[in-house]
Amino acid sequence: MRKVQSFSFSNLDEVQTGQLITRSTSDVHMTQMIVMMSLRILTRAPIWVLGATVMLLVTSTRLALMMAAFVPVIALSVLWFARTARPMFTWVQQRLDRLNTVLQENLAGVRIVKAFVREAHEIERFGDANRQLMEKTIRIMRLVAILLPTMTLILNLGIIGAIWLGGGATLAGEMTVGQVVASINYLTFALFPLMMLAAMLSPIAAADASAARILEVLETEPSVTAPAVAAPLPDVQGRIAFERVGFTYEGDGGEPVLRDVSFVAEAGETIASLGATGSGKSTLIHLIPRFYDVTEGRITLDGTDIRELPLSVLRSSIGIALQEAVLFGGTVRENVAYGRPDASLDEIRDACRTAQALNFVESLPEGVDTVIGQRGVTLSGGQRQRLAIARALLTKPKILILDDSTSAVDIETEVRLQDALDALLADAAHTTTRFIVAQRISTVLLADMILVLDRGNVVSYGTHSELLEKSAIYREIYVSQLGGMT
Numbered sequence: 001m002r003k004v005q006s007f008s009f010s011n012l013d014e015v016q017t018g019q020l021i022t023r024s025t026s027d028v029h030m031t032q033m034i035v036m037m038s039l040r041i042l043t044r045a046p047i048w049v050l051g052a053t054v055m056l057l058v059t060s061t062r063l064a065l066m067m068a069a070f071v072p073v074i075a076l077s078v079l080w081f082a083r084t085a086r087p088m089f090t091w092v093q094q095r096l097d098r099l100n101t102v103l104q105e106n107l108a109g110v111r112i113v114k115a116f117v118r119e120a121h122e123i124e125r126f127g128d129a130n131r132q133l134m135e136k137t138i139r140i141m142r143l144v145a146i147l148l149p150t151m152t153l154i155l156n157l158g159i160i161g162a163i164w165l166g167g168g169a170t171l172a173g174e175m176t177v178g179q180v181v182a183s184i185n186y187l188t189f190a191l192f193p194l195m196m197l198a199a200m201l202s203p204i205a206a207a208d209a210s211a212a213r214i215l216e217v218l219e220t221e222p223s224v225t226a227p228a229v230a231a232p233l234p235d236v237q238g239r240i241a242f243e244r245v246g247f248t249y250e251g252d253g254g255e256p257v258l259r260d261v262s263f264v265a266e267a268g269e270t271i272a273s274l275g276a277t278g279s280g281k282s283t284l285i286h287l288i289p290r291f292y293d294v295t296e297g298r299i300t301l302d303g304t305d306i307r308e309l310p311l312s313v314l315r316s317s318i319g320i321a322l323q324e325a326v327l328f329g330g331t332v333r334e335n336v337a338y339g340r341p342d343a344s345l346d347e348i349r350d351a352c353r354t355a356q357a358l359n360f361v362e363s364l365p366e367g368v369d370t371v372i373g374q375r376g377v378t379l380s381g382g383q384r385q386r387l388a389i390a391r392a393l394l395t396k397p398k399i400l401i402l403d404d405s406t407s408a409v410d411i412e413t414e415v416r417l418q419d420a421l422d423a424l425l426a427d428a429a430h431t432t433t434r435f436i437v438a439q440r441i442s443t444v445l446l447a448d449m450i451l452v453l454d455r456g457n458v459v460s461y462g463t464h465s466e467l468l469e470k471s472a473i474y475r476e477i478y479v480s481q482l483g484g485m486t
């Protein structure tokens, strides 16, 4: 859990949720079981074998030698089993991964499944993954089913041998009946732990496979790491500068998503970015809290490279509302106070008021204490967005980032939100630098600087009036959206 929390966005892009679930439940369980079993059996077994062998040697050297003949047989079968079973357990866990991934995706998207009448297809997909898991499990269970009887057979052959050899010796007067019976007991005690070991082989092999899978997660290096020696950051002002920033997503064919982006956002300024879908607006702002690290150039906060700042300091001075407004199951209050659990009710209400969410929150059956469904499903898209904005505002960030956060809010509400934000930020004792991503040009008109993005390049930047003069793309967007107005 702690490791996964340390993952960066690009680590998370690479792993499947289903895999992480299998690894943190089933794999952990397997490993845990073997640790528990080992504590008792594995520590006791060698002592048993040693003690029984010594006693057997003392009682009858002949029978002890016979037992020695069985040891390599047992050792070899155990070795064979371990080598055959180990990869099989890895396959089983991989099938379980796939099953969990299908299940997880299916549950998360169950509404889409229904909307497109694909229930049968999804059941088939699940059934398929399920069948594959079953086939692998059956194969391994067959192996286990052979192993134990084989071990019992070997033990019983040992007893037969002891009775045969010991019986002959007794008749010849070389051994007493008591010695033979005692030897058989010692023999059983010496071979029994080996059988137990054999019985444990399958959980051991399973745990070995599982442990390797857990280690894989534990050994993943977070691609964004805190600096070894963090630069001191006395008081964040909020001046953000992009210096020839380039960015390429890992495994994305090496095509850069951002190229040579340079601009300066002075503390307290509002920077808006505008551009077609897929032009890199979200990518640009994800670089500021180091969700991803730049692949070229650098970003500075108050003149210090953000990679040299403690991650927690950097991120806690940023309030962000991501493009996809994700809430957690819980009350409205818990969600808004997520970044600052100690916030007072008044502060929470103020944040909601600025985000234009207070009206609808108060109309909910229990106000701020209303429980909303998981991922906020019981709210409308625009309501979720406004709560996400309130959540970002409540931390009183030095840098506020809103990624298309009002796309599902009507224009009238959006204008009120802008005004409330302006009033709040102008009024605040400390300045706040604002980054807004927007589709609507009306949202960005008053920004101090507008970045016009086109396929990862900042093709132009400036204020609204400057851009109207110098940027054809900007003029085009402007005319297409507000053509009728002046």
Ligand SMILES: Nc1ncnc2c1ncn2[C@@H]1O[C@H](COP(=O)(O)OP(=O)(O)OP(=O)(O)O)[C@@H](O)[C@H]1O
Residues within 6 Å of the ligand: 013, 249, 250, 252, 257, 275, 276, 277, 278, 279, 280, 281, 282, 283, 284, 323, 404
């Ligand atoms: N996690 C990711 N891994 C790989 N490529 C990505 C990832 N996220 C985005 N991209 C790619 O990067 C490009 C820019 O995406 P980005 O999300 O920044 O666009 P955007 O301008 O925010 O678009 P929109 O207006 O639709 O939100 C797109 O071509 C997209 O396919």
Ligand SMILES: [Mg+2]
Residues within 6 Å of the ligand: 281, 282, 283, 323, 403, 404
């Ligand atoms: Mg985006």
